[in-house]
Amino acid sequence: MLRVAVAGASGYMGAELLRLLSVHPKVQLTAVTSERLAGERLDRVFPHLRGLSGLTMSELNPSRLADEADVVFLALPHMESQRAVPVLRGQGRKVIDLSADYRLRDATLYGTWYKADHIDAAGLAEAVYGMPELHRKAIASASLVANPGCYPMGAVLATAPLIKSGLGRGEGIVIDGKSGVTGAGAQGRKVEPMYLYTEANENVQAYGIGTHRHTPEIEQELSLVAGAEVRILLTPNLVPMTRGLLATCYARARPNATAEACRDAARSFHEGGLVTVLDGEKLPDTLFVRGSSRAHVAYAKDDRTGFILAMCALDNLARGASAEALQALNVSLGWPDALGLPEVGLFP
Amino acid sequence: MLRVAVAGASGYMGAELLRLLSVHPKVQLTAVTSERLAGERLDRVFPHLRGLSGLTMSELNPSRLADEADVVFLALPHMESQRAVPVLRGQGRKVIDLSADYRLRDATLYGTWYKADHIDAAGLAEAVYGMPELHRKAIASASLVANPGCYPMGAVLATAPLIKSGLGRGEGIVIDGKSGVTGAGAQGRKVEPMYLYTEANENVQAYGIGTHRHTPEIEQELSLVAGAEVRILLTPNLVPMTRGLLATCYARARPNATAEACRDAARSFHEGGLVTVLDGEKLPDTLFVRGSSRAHVAYAKDDRTGFILAMCALDNLARGASAEALQALNVSLGWPDALGLPEVGLFP
Amino acid sequence: MLRVAVAGASGYMGAELLRLLSVHPKVQLTAVTSERLAGERLDRVFPHLRGLSGLTMSELNPSRLADEADVVFLALPHMESQRAVPVLRGQGRKVIDLSADYRLRDATLYGTWYKADHIDAAGLAEAVYGMPELHRKAIASASLVANPGCYPMGAVLATAPLIKSGLGRGEGIVIDGKSGVTGAGAQGRKVEPMYLYTEANENVQAYGIGTHRHTPEIEQELSLVAGAEVRILLTPNLVPMTRGLLATCYARARPNATAEACRDAARSFHEGGLVTVLDGEKLPDTLFVRGSSRAHVAYAKDDRTGFILAMCALDNLARGASAEALQALNVSLGWPDALGLPEVGLFP
Amino acid sequence: MLRVAVAGASGYMGAELLRLLSVHPKVQLTAVTSERLAGERLDRVFPHLRGLSGLTMSELNPSRLADEADVVFLALPHMESQRAVPVLRGQGRKVIDLSADYRLRDATLYGTWYKADHIDAAGLAEAVYGMPELHRKAIASASLVANPGCYPMGAVLATAPLIKSGLGRGEGIVIDGKSGVTGAGAQGRKVEPMYLYTEANENVQAYGIGTHRHTPEIEQELSLVAGAEVRILLTPNLVPMTRGLLATCYARARPNATAEACRDAARSFHEGGLVTVLDGEKLPDTLFVRGSSRAHVAYAKDDRTGFILAMCALDNLARGASAEALQALNVSLGWPDALGLPEVGLFP
Helix, strand or coil: CEEEEEECCCCHHHHHHHHHHCCCCCEEEEEEECCCCCCCEHHHHCHHHCCCCCCEEECCCHHHHHHHCCEEEECCCCCCHHHHHHHHHHCCCEEEECCCCCCCCCHHHHHHHHCCCCCCHHHHHHCEECCHHHHHHHHHHCCEEECCCHHHHHHHHHHHHHHHHCCECCCCEEEEEEECHHHHCCCCCCCCHHHEHHHHCCCCEECCCCCCCHHHHHHHHHHHHHCCCCCEEEEEEECCCCCCEEEEEEEEECCCCCHHHHHHHHHHHCCCCCEEECCCCCCCEHHHHCCCCCEEEEEEEECCCCEEEEEEEECCCHHHHHHHHHHHHHHHCCCCCCCCCCCCCCCC | CEEEEEECCCCHHHHHHHHHHCCCCCEEEEEEECCCCCCCEHHHHCHHHCCCCCCEEECCCHHHHHHHCCEEEECCCCCCHHHHHHHHHHCCCEEEECCCCCCCCCHHHHHHHHCCCCCCHHHHHHCEECCHHHHHHHHHCCCEEECCCHHHHHHHHHHHHHHHHCCECCCCEEEEEEECHHHHCCCCCCCCHHHEHHHHCCCCEECCCCCCCCHHHHHHHHHHHHCCCCCEEEEEEECCCCCCEEEEEEEEECCCCCHHHHHHHHHHHCCCCCEEECCCCCCCEHHHHCCCCCEEEEEEEECCCCEEEEEEEECCCHHHHHHHHHHHHHHHCCCCCCCCCCCCCCCC | CEEEEEECCCCHHHHHHHHHHCCCCCEEEEEEECCCCCCCEHHHHCHHHCCCCCCEEECCCHHHHHHHCCEEEECCCCCCHHHHHHHHHHCCCEEEECCCCCCCCCHHHHHHHHCCCCCCHHHHHHCEECCHHHHHHHHHHCCEEECCCHHHHHHHHHHHHHHHHCCECCCCEEEEEEECHHHHCCCCCCCCHHHEHHHHCCCCEECCCCCCCCHHHHHHHHHHHHCCCCCEEEEEEECCCCCCEEEEEEEEECCCCCHHHHHHHHHHHCCCCCEEECCCCCCCEHHHHCCCCCEEEEEEEECCCCEEEEEEEECCCHHHHHHHHHHHHHHHCCCCCCCCCCCCCCCC | CEEEEEECCCCHHHHHHHHHHCCCCCEEEEEEECCCCCCCEHHHHCHHHCCCCCCEEECCCHHHHHHHCCEEEECCCCCCHHHHHHHHHHCCCEEEECCCCCCCCCHHHHHHHHCCCCCCHHHHHHCEECCHHHHHHHHHHCCEEECCCHHHHHHHHHHHHHHHHCCECCCCEEEEEEECHHHHCCCCCCCCHHHEHHHHCCCCEECCCCCCCCHHHHHHHHHHHHCCCCCEEEEEEECCCCCCEEEEEEEEECCCCCHHHHHHHHHHHCCCCCEEECCCCCCCEHHHHCCCCCEEEEEEEECCCCEEEEEEEECCCHHHHHHHHHHHHHHHCCCCCCCCCCCCCCCC
């Protein structure tokens, strides 16, 4: 059994990692950390684990974690990961980082969007963006995987096939995203009023228009696919549900692009991966991928205005975070992508 | 007191009319109809009216309604309204129609989008689109008001100021709409699986992309404002909430357009009406207009891609249907727009 | 116009008072206070008031409030009210207190359940429990009204007719309460994890069994009705909805009690008030009283076990708090109970 | 691999069986039936299975099913199961029936509560009530397992330890149940207004008080434990969530009963099973068992009124239906109870 640790286990992404790891046939959870809850039993913090785990939360000590585990998942706030990673890598441990710290290859861009200097240039240089659809080979040999954000996961899975095939234009793609509340508060259990039941329920809230930090991440990956600079506009919306993300992407169609051609491009692009291309007129519902490691993508063409709609539905905590991280683990160890991962979601 | 009747009172728009009429100081409800529930007491059908109304549902008999009321609100399925309107108008009654039957000036367009021939050309020729922001004078003298759909209400309130001022371009506007479940089932109490709690909850569902019947209505009104043909793409999404609609509209900016210039244009455009222009960086939440006769609009500019975002939040049953219909009544009788209407919504 | 002030206007009960006061025909809001948000414009704090109020929040200064208003509503945390009340009463102002500070006639009981000594014995001696169903005359002449808690409101409206008529026994009544999230966090905008959307959604949470502070309040009022000591068990449950409270009360039936006899007793008891007794087999739904100043009560008898079920549905923020406070104001000024209050709720 | 079939696969219990079977290591799904959707591909009916199953729905033909599978799960409406069971048993197949048809040992009782005559007396005589906590040995050798209803599952898991230990009295137990919407509509995708999103959301609805068909089932099993007749009152409530059931049971305490003694009794009773006894003051939340095969039980004692509260939280579709059915399968084949079942639920 591979020994794995989860640092930052008290947040929602951490909880989701624990759920998924509990049924993975080839790994064993050996350590969990939380600054806030160090010293507490894991099954006190998370009653859904009552009687199912004897572990106790400890403070984050990267060196000790390196002794306790072969692979370390970091579900920490950004800036925290880059403090732990050099130690873990220095002791030869493989790291899968769920924070934003290693996603942007360009440290300047990190400074611009995260308002802070990156302190681990060496790590940044070797980190691989953890989307097997784009970087399968690099993930297989990486010592540090930067797990994508949930909006980038949705937006890139939907639009990369269009860009790669040339059916859609890269400039000025509009991405209207709808996310459940865990998407916005996944790093911790945030307690701002907008996340209260009373203020998130029966509400759709637009936020962070044009300034969301997932913007450069999407542009970076789509530009790599295009071989040219891609500019996008990301509009995130908080919708009243716990999990789920729908990325609705509007791209200008190239001549002769049809919905079916887009589906064909997506089927090729996603062959062998954990993405289902919906056919016919079926559109994606987030409920159909809840709790699942799979994403659903679908395409429509509006002849009246010339737009292609590329849509992706996924569970922001599962496929958009923790299941994605386990998929990267599977890929990096040469295991099947879906090993131990739930492909059938919780419906209804 | 003005005597008013509500035909089609058993649906959600009908229920909302009853709520609003119950506190209007100058009207008295004298008749209610429902084919399905004729003969039943209104307060049996709607327990929230228990003890508050002695009326009984009757079958729709336009001629009898014309005797019982001075003004008739029709909250009927489309195709039903156009059967009742000629009779009501023939007997000199003012009609406010909440269906889609009289919204499109061009009967051909009606045929194309509603797959049926319009049977009341005379009514269509005299109907006025019930948006006081665009047709205040015509409403004041109209005998037949065609109440706008909820998406058109949101989309036009947000984008008309851009078109009129020239700050945004009319061609290829993308409207990504998010609606609560009553928006999709407002005419009745529809019982398709997608409206079940179990399948709408924890779900975002895209539907009717590029084919939604509100499309020609939006284009008709924006084209009038522009003095040129406007083409739009409407993407409706069903989100898990009962009421509320957020229209997120993406228009190409003309040079020098700024968010603040858009707000100024909207402030002029909406002066004196029931629309609040949010200032600064505040974005609209649907929760802040729940149950209210007011809509909130807001603007952002993305310099990186050149898009203006024009957003409108409203309650699809109140401002997007029944309160709008009462506002039209107020305008047509020379009363203040907000007379008897709730401007402060139910928060939270 | 009567000048009224709201102290503690930044919480949900405060917001609900503002909504209701905005349409009351005989009052004018002249001052609002909030320690946390002093200096901010009311319509910045609550976007649903944008453009509808020019007031600014101030710090709580009871003496100044007494100058600014004829009647003061206190929507403060408990212990805060008893500091302000003596000053306001000293300056001749009528006070309607929505906190728990003046609900228990016995200061010792206050100490036991609230773990603090009461500091205004004089106020306590003169306060009237603000339930017109039980204390109409006393409210009419009171200078200080203690507005009931939401569970007591529901439990007493349902069970007092049984106790008074002798159809049900007072000892050992079980009250299983189900409340929306604003019920638990109504004083402020609490930010404990159990109130987060992510942890309240898709969840039913039992809390405070046998220890809830509404217990002695219910016992006090039912004991007064019974003329003997009544003991109850209150089990509160948090359910995933914003507003609404269902109190399901189980009382042992006396011989010959029937559901219909209970309804008759309730019809007499509630005659002329703002309570609807549902007849036949209809059971109460919280949705049918959302936003309303009315409560619905219903009765069933289980012959197999000998229990009477007395149920009450109300909106915890409206009938269970702020509308109740306005009803008390109406009663105390000799106005009709329902003056300016919404009797038809927001459905759906 | 054991070949299994699911009859009635188009309802929610069927869907949940499919989810659970998809990861069970020792079974293979070989056939699915649905009268309504015969001829359709399973992954068209349930988009969450897209690309994950090549099966097609067929009409229910018990004889053919007996050829296709070793074990048949019946997720049919009641009265349908008793038509299929004799054929399946006649061909030597093991049947696990999720309907109510074989739960009541007394056919007269079936007639009284289900208003129909039972047509398979032979089956009824041999059926075993599928709760391993009570009938483990009988299940191991049964050819026909009657899977418990969701309320009985919750109520019996919580109260049986009290009855068995004598800490609580059996007469007049009140069971106040709160269920998500799938609990009420689990057999199919019911389309009555009370199950619409618009009418179930933001609502708590009491229904079927004293008349719910789970009543005799609970009484039958508790009477067996007590060795005497037990009478209960069941009050079901529909709460706005998709999954989850909280059974709050009020039993009269025998002298010296304490909460801790109840917990001890429950720990003994549930040893080795899939029930977690919460300790200390922790109360059960339904969210902590969502999607899980485990139930949580907890106890409190109210010294003021002499009641014991016994509570059980479970997922009505998982532990309260389909996971329970798989646990019965595991027990009947001598496999570990939890084999292939998710013990860690989906949180949040």
